Amino acid sequence: MRILVVAEHDTEVLRSGTRSAVAFANSVAAQTDGEVECLVIGHRIASVAKEAASISKVLCLDSESLTAPVADRYARVIADVTIQRKIDLVVAASTSYAKDVVGRAAGLLGGSMASDVVGHTVQDDKLVLRRPMFAGAVTATVTLIGHPQIITIRGSAYEPAVASVDESEIITVDIDESSLPNHISFEKIETRSSHRPDVTESRIVVSGGRAIKNSDDFERLVGGLADQLGGATGSSRALVDAGITPNDFQVGQTGKIVAPELYIAMGISGAVQHLAGMKNSKVIVAINNDPDAPMFEVADYGLVGDLYELVPQLIEKLHAE
Amino acid sequence: MNMKILVPTKRVPDTDQKIRIRPDGSGIDEENLPYVVNPFDAIAVEEALRIRENSNDEVEVLAVGIGSDDYERELRTSLAIGADRAMLIECAAALDSWNVARILSVIVQREQADLVLMGKQAVDDDSNQAGQFLAALLDWPQATFASKLDFTENGLRVARETDAGIETVVVRLPAVVTTDLRLNEPRYASLPNILRARKKTIERLEFQQLGLEIEPRIQLLHMEVLSTGRNCIRVSGVDELVVRLRDEAKVI
Incomplete structure (x- = not known):
């Protein structure tokens, strides 16, 4: 399986969920004789791309038009890369970013998507996934129909991938900026500054x-x-x-x-x-x-x-x- | 600006109910299970009504459901709190987010809606996909997880609840907006309005009339209820707690 992990970052460092998504992707790749690439999108993201290269091969898409993570542009880019690189499986950590952006990309790619995956097996080259429903009261076992398939995983369910000794290749991807949609304008984000760790990433x-x-x-x-x-x-x-x-x-x-x-x-x-x-x-x-x-x-x-x-x-x- | 707001609503088991699974694990046990409008969709209906109430122009609010005859009661709830119209797309099959979005995209185009307001997720399958899929299919802008809406000259300004904080975007109309918990508190229907809503017509369309075939995307193999109970050790006080966390659980 050719697997694409959509990285999430703050332009400086990767979010820890991305490392878990890479770990999930590596596990599936090992069982399907596949390979994993990590897509880093944004503007002025060299340090993030370098960090990602410590855990995966990297596709880097750096463009001023991608400064803010607006859903229509980002989803278009993810869908285009998925098609160009003949990706079978798109993976991201289940966060508000991925629900917004990767969810829309899945809509452009035919809608074979499972959210919040907490466990998986590979049977006859097919992914069998476990995901919570009804606020976690129920766990469903499902498979996806269609191609490509899109999955978000719960970061808490997969141990983050650890950095390897060798840095992997970083491939620069070019896009046609004029083809990108432009119907959402980003105004601002009010982040809460805190000296404490992020609640989703803290031990x-x-x-x-x-x-x-x-x-x-x-x-x-x-x-x-x-x-x-x-x-x-x-x-x-x-x-x-x-x-x-x-x-x-x-x-x-x-x-x-x-x-x-x-x-x-x-x-x-x-x-x-x-x-x-x-x-x-x-x-x-x-x-x-x-x-x-x-x-x-x-x-x-x-x-x-x-x-x-x-x-x-x-x-x-x-x-x- | 005259505007038509389409609000897709889903019928889901009441969230206060304990969900049981059929013995063969093929799905949930629906016997005697009470249903409600998905709470996030109820927020979307409420927001549509507030937009209508605060506008000087004609605003029409259309609630749309997809499902069996049983759905009528929940659609009448939307009429009772003030929706102008309610429409039921009759479809007996259980649908995944992709097929819901495909059906909605046809209805949105038929109705020439200017804005789709819908819950960010349905609290049964918790997928959080249909709104994004619909926006992608229509090639409309989207704003998910809305906690505040304001109309501006350039479109709709939406405050979005993200993991990093509150993000503000402006989307051009037509657009799909999905609602988060803190956008508003839905009103209750008054008894006279409930009685009035009973006499209103629910427009019906058969799924087959839309010219679509169902394209299944997710196949359910099995469902189970996992026990989350743990054997709670009641500690005598702060001192014992610290010792146990340090020496037994080894987490501090």
Whole structure:
């Protein structure tokens, strides 16, 4: 199988999901006598292309017209490269970027697409995929019909590809800029600057829920514990709806899907839609004053009590060690 | 500017219900399962109504469903909260995102819609594909995961919820916009409006009349419910928790 991984980056570094997508692609390639190329699109992306070359052969498409990742242009470029290079399988990590851009590219390429893949096997040269449905309550086993096939994978389900000693080839791809669509104009992106790691990429995530009363308490308790552990912060939908945390903090089916080594849920009852976003974490700790909170059912360690008392103790204890 | 907004809506199992699988793993057990309009599509209907209410021009809101007769009840919900028209494309087969998008693209062209507003994903299969596929098939601009809409001289300004933060784009119309959770809070239908909606006509089209054949793209082999339960160890306090995380789980 000829496999194309669509890389995601911030013009300086690759997003870690891309490394997981490469790992998935390498696994499929090994089982199908295939080869993997990684497509890096953007403008002034030499350092990203170089980083990608440490894990895969690279196709680099650097153009001023591709400065912002607008869906119509990027999807056109991905579809064109897929056809030109006779790609059988397009892979990306399942992120808001890939859902937008790669989803549209799949629409240009005939619609054989599976989203959020968490497991796979190859049977008779055919991919058999596992993916969650109904907010993760159900796991479906599916195959795709049609060619080429497009897959997004959950980064948390695949160990990221590690850099090899030799740097692979970087092939520069040219495009006809005049042929690109131009019906979406990018205005701005308001990124939240934070000294903490990204919640989808952090090894440890500390998350707060309804029991937290205001933003100051969130910062002191959730943020304080996260900083003590070198982790990221997240929250349940309840806190986002209450305006205590920003939208992009939300962990859950409709927010971010995380699977860190350690997930600490503080004052989160454990609604299905939240569990869908974190239940695959390796170790889960629940701290809640309700001993019957559903979160305890998915947790490895449970601590019943008032987090306003317990968390300062926990921060203190960790600090002392 | 007079405008026609087409809102595709999907009928999905009520999200508060526990999903059970048929014993043979061939699909979900639909017996006694209550259905609702996909929550993200309900947000799209609400947004279309707000656009109509805030506009000085003629705005028509058309809710479109694809499915069996059972769908009527959910389409009437859209009429009850204020959609001008509702249309059912009768199709008994279960459709994947590709075929949904193909059917919608025909309806959008027939109706000459200016804007398609639809949920970013349906909460049954969670694919998050149909809107992007539809935009690609129509060769229209798209703005996915919308959390705010404003009309400007150059088109529709959309705030998008992305992993990196809130992105703002301007799309020229006609366009496909998919809605995220925080765009609005859908209204409830009043009893008189529910009763009134019962008397309204739901326009019906048979799938065969659209001149399309179903092109399956995804084949379901099996479904299962994986147990997520773990044996939770209740710790006595902060000290025990730290010891266990450090020495037993080895994560800190």
